[in-house]
Amino acid sequence: MSPSSPIRLGVIGLSASAGAWANTLIAPLLPPAPLASKYKLTALCTRSAESAAAAADKFTKAVGHAVKAYHGQDGYAQIANDPDVDLVVVSIKVSEHRAATIPAIEAGKRVFVEWPLGKNIEEVEELAELARRKGVQGIIGNQIRSSPALLKIAEVLKSGALGRIIGTSVIGCCPPNLGFWGPTINERNLYAADADCGASMVDISLGHFFAGLVTVMGDFASVSATYATLYPEAEILDDAGKPTGKKIARTCEDQVALTGTFTSGALISLHYRGVPPTEPGRVPFVWTIDGEDGAITVEGPLPFVHIFHPTKVLIQGKEWVSEQKLVDWTGNIEATWAEIAKGDEGRYSTFEDAVRVYKVIDAVRRSAREGVRVNIN
Known part of the structure; x- marks a missing residue:
């Protein structure tokens, strides 16, 4: 990825439902927002195949290009290893943060996790240490x-x-x-x-x-x-x-x-x-x-x-x-x-x-x- 290329996002938790926090989280990155030139939504992951398909259809229309759909816990690894994803964004229930974040770190991808990083100090320290060992940049959503x-x-x-x-x-x-x-x-x-x-x-x-x-x-x-x-x-x-x-x-x-x-x-x-x-x-x-x-x-x-x-x-x-x-x-x-x-x-x-x-x-x-x-x- 060249310095001038947009950062390609794979968002875990993005949904067709307007109430999902991930939708609010990436709203400033979607056209016609100014930051749309800095970021490009390329993939998403939800709980089920049905919800992933619905979300992909919604956001494909919103951004004007195809958005890949992944689902379930297998989707965590699939989106992390997608060659068209530079930054994995995790915005789901905190109980799933660890499971969703580890594949991204293992794949060597930058990863953004909405606060809290984990559900206790043990998970937080584990994820920070793993990112450190792998040389991966871990970003936390403390806006x-x-x-x-x-x-x-x-x-x-x-x-x-x-x-x-x-x-x-x-x-x-x-x-x-x-x-x-x-x-x-x-x-x-x-x-x-x-x-x-x-x-x-x-x-x-x-x-x-x-x-x-x-x-x-x-x-x-x-x-x-x-x-x-x-x-x-x-x-x-x-x-x-x-x-x-x-x-x-x-x-x-x-x-x-x-x-x-x-x-x-x-x-x-x-x-x-x-x-x-x-x-x-x-x-x-x-x-x-x-x-x-x-x-x-x-x-x-x-x-x-x-x-x-x-x-x-x-x-x-x-x-x-x-x-x-x-x-x-x-x-x-x-x-x-x-x-x-x-x-x-x-x-x-x-x-x-x-x-x-x-x-x-x-x-x-x-x-x-x-x-x-x-x-x-």
């Missing part, structure tokens, strides 16, 4: 690193304008319309009711935020965490958000609180919670960074800064406004793909970054379950 607000915060902290950073505090409210945590759960997300599925509030919501947090604050040194499941039974909703009349037992936490320290000596206090529908007056996301010479306060509509831009960023009391147009859902995704297209010169998260974040997640989990403070190496 928060492309957030204009996060980049500005990093710039301010690096400048020393706030003086020594003494601490940070975070409150995040995850409303039920997300379909994962709280009093309701969507039918397509029932697997997330299991505490060990790899798709808990800590794994997904906090994992994405931690990726940005360590970027600006540095590494954690220790954490002390508490879990709670205030909604041990969740009402099941259909894809339209309507009650099905069914319920499911939930072992996954819907509340997590923690305190901790960074290697810099700064402290953190954080509380993420699954809540009923957001009422007027509630600010779902509030993040404050305090320095000896000033502070930064961030407010947002959801604790998902990787896809939802903050509504207010105050830097030493003055509101910061981005010079670029901010687009929720796909804005940071598009910016991340633009960085990936730059190759080694781009700014994006790797499997090694995923290990860094997942060490924190694992420490939070162990602390909450064992009732102890956990030091992070």
Whole structure:
């Protein structure tokens, strides 16, 4: 592949269904989007032959050229070994990430895996080590690193304008319309009711935020965490958000609180919670960074800064406004793909970054379950 050639994509999880996350993930890469000149969709893989054929038909029409269809677990290896695929994209349930990613690494292909990389620290470290041994570039979907607000915060902290950073505090409210945590759960997300599925509030919501947090604050040194499941039974909703009349037992936490320290000596206090529908007056996301010479306060509509831009960023009391147009859902995704297209010169998260974040997640989990403070190496 020449430097000027588009990167040929094989996407595991791309579907004819509009609700598939993979569809949102690659939307900025399809014609007529500007990045369509940088990427070319050549293959996809779904669960069944029928769904793969339907998806291939849909996207062949969308991109104007033939898109190959693979399916099932055999499809993971087939798409990885397809000579017309340069980059394998994995965007399916986290329980299948390991099985879908290993064939790509073994085939020597670059591979992008949507967060989380694996369902536990063991899988994350295994995949990172395998990619390292094979000399394969592993990319992880932590789009928060492309957030204009996060980049500005990093710039301010690096400048020393706030003086020594003494601490940070975070409150995040995850409303039920997300379909994962709280009093309701969507039918397509029932697997997330299991505490060990790899798709808990800590794994997904906090994992994405931690990726940005360590970027600006540095590494954690220790954490002390508490879990709670205030909604041990969740009402099941259909894809339209309507009650099905069914319920499911939930072992996954819907509340997590923690305190901790960074290697810099700064402290953190954080509380993420699954809540009923957001009422007027509630600010779902509030993040404050305090320095000896000033502070930064961030407010947002959801604790998902990787896809939802903050509504207010105050830097030493003055509101910061981005010079670029901010687009929720796909804005940071598009910016991340633009960085990936730059190759080694781009700014994006790797499997090694995923290990860094997942060490924190694992420490939070162990602390909450064992009732102890956990030091992070």
